[in-house]
Amino acid sequence: MNSPTSGTSGTSDTPHTPHTSPARWRVLAVFSLGYLVSYVFRGVNLGFAPHLVDELGLSAADLGLLTSFYFLGFALAQLPAGLLLDRFGPRRTEAALLLLTVAGSAVFAAAPGMVGLAAGRLLIGVGVSVCLGAAIQALSMWFPLSRMPLLNGVVMAIGGLGAVAVGTPLAWLLTWTDWRTVSAGMALVSLVMAMLLWFGAPDLPRVSRESLAQQLRGTREILGSERFWRVAPLTLLNQGVFLAVQSLWVSAFMRDVQGLAPADSARHVSVIGFAMMAGCVGAGWAARHLERLGISLRAFAGFGMMGFIGVQVLLMAGAPLPLPLLWAAYGVFGSSGILTYALLARRFPDALIGRATTALTLTVFLATFAFQVGIGVVLDFWPASGGRYPARAHLAVWAGLVVLQVLASAWYLMGRRAAPTAR
Structure with a gap:
């Protein structure tokens, strides 16, 4: 890319381009952390499951349905999220959607039963739905495209640490606190992540000035x-x-x-x-x-x-x-x-x-x-x-x-x- 909004092969680094800016490493770090947060939410119900059964009397079918609401929200949000990414850019889009994750985590933490839990998981799925797409788009704007396979792999690997976090670390955490407190804590983590993206991630001019009709085309x-x-x-x-x-x-x-x-x-x-x-x-x-x-x-x-x-x-x-x-x-x-x-x-x-x-x-x-x-x-x-x-x-x-x-x-x-x- 010769400019933030124009597309080229992106294979050469020239002065005064995003490809040579030290800020690009901050982009990699911040958006990778965002994907890590989304991965934790993906698997956190594995640790919560026995506690939800004991406290709320959920059946196995209830647990399966409850978990699926995350994937449902995530999937349904993808195409609208793509429009937002291309219109407003990765920083603003991910930071704004993570506020839905904050709300979803709070709803989940306070839910008295299945309906509230499902609503919370649905909001969480929508809120983190853009974390991977935003990271890929941001890296494509700041790094040469020749590096994208490696950088995408780094982001995915860092996100994979979330699968580790919902294993033994979460089990240990639940030995001295409950799932509602952990959910409230995840709401706080999501809020901090949104603020880090909004104030800490460098930005480029808006990616697209297309109208909504043009975007849909x-x-x-x-x-x-x-x-x-x-x-x-x-x-x-x-x-x-x-x-x-x-x-x-x-x-x-x-x-x-x-x-x-x-x-x-x-x-x-x-x-x-x-x-x-x-x-x-x-x-x-x-x-x-x-x-x-x-x-x-x-x-x-x-x-x-x-x-x-x-x-x-x-x-x-x-x-x-x-x-x-x-x-x-x-x-x-x-x-x-x-x-x-x-x-x-x-x-x-x-x-x-x-x-x-x-x-x-x-x-x-x-x-x-x-x-x-x-x-x-x-x-x-x-x-x-x-x-x-x-x-x-x-x-x-x-x-x-x-x-x-x-x-x-x-x-x-x-x-x-x-x-x-x-x-």
Whole structure:
């Protein structure tokens, strides 16, 4: 970018541009922290669940429905959030929406029953819905696009620390306080984050001066673009399957298919989490260096997402390899779909980046929600015994998901010469 509002390849650093400003590192730090906060909210109900059951008498179905309101709010907010990002920029948009998170956390903390809890979670989902899209847009404005794969990976890895925070640290916190106090504390954290963004993040002139009608035409352009739909199906399957399994069903697979004890499953789940963080950063670093060797970002992203299919097949087949190695590979390749965010940033002009990013996030979160629910529905076709499902039930589910990913891979490969980059 030669100027804050014009789109170029962004591959060279020249004096007096955002690419050379020391403030760009503040941009990276502040927006990464915002994504970390959003990730904590994503998983905090895992720690709250037993306390909600004991205090409010919620059933398992209630807990599932309650958790889904976060994803529902997050998904429904994506397209409007994209319009706001491209009109007002990442700093103002994220700071303003985080105020909804503050309100949602307060509502959740004070809720006497299911309705209030659900309303709080819905507001929280809307409030944090822009955290990833804002970070990607801000980095694309302040850094050369050649660095975007690595920087996106850094943001995702820092956000992944939120998954660690809702594990042992949250469990420890709940030993000396209650979930309502923690929720109120998260409201305060969200308010501080909003203030940090508003007053601490450097800004550039407004990204877009389009009218609302023009913005809506831009959204339709993205959703009707082959450039978008050539990469979206494989990405949403890669990320949707990985997130759905990692956040809910992986322990059941380890227990029922691999025969692991709870303690062993917990250790392997931690392996996946740390491998995911390493994969986010490592894939971004590798992508940038491979491009210098003539291997495109699109090709490398496709290799990673198709590698994820291979790892799933190895796990299903019970390959004679160390389980920590297989589950680490699951985490590394399962995070490879983030590379397509950087790919979309190159395929659409600056004025459409926010909407393109949030459109992709919308598909990913809808897929995650659908797979979390759908896997449970399919497993219920087999009778459970002692809380366990037959191994063949899990294998049937995974086989169906692999078939979908293979079909999406074929579609991805067919478009390797289609959809030229926009900049």
